[in-house]
Amino acid sequence: MKIQLDSIEFSITEERLGKIKHWIQGGQIKKAIQTSKDTWNYHLKAEDMLIECEMSYGKNNVKKINCACGQGNRINPCIHAWTLAYWHYINIVQEKTKLPIR
Incomplete structure (x- = not known):
């Protein structure tokens, strides 16, 4: 299942979410760097490894996934990709779309 950012919470099982x-709340995303306009590089500490x-990213989806675990791709994302996309949605996408307070 492709990752659609605006409906990401509805695409993930309750257990996985x-x-x-x-x-995310435990601070396991150790690095998030924008390497080009739509590309980000992340380090996630999960399962006793740094991944x-x-x-x-496209306008509202993930276009490409390259995860060190070797199990994830754009069509069938790994849990690490789901985690990072969710973090990205909360911290980057939603922050950009907030209206300025006047």
Whole structure:
């Protein structure tokens, strides 16, 4: 299942979403660097490993996933990609779309 950012919470099972939120709230995203206009490089500490992922984003979806775990791709994302996309949606996409306070 492709990752659609605006409906990401509805695409993840409750059990998986709990694990993802636990990693995010626990500060397990150790690095998030924008390497080009739509591409980000992340380091996620998960399952006692530091996992590097590179992800490219379209207007409202993930276009490309390159995860060090070797199990994720754009059509069938790994839990690391889901975690990083969810973090990206919360911290980058939603922050950009907030209206300025006057």
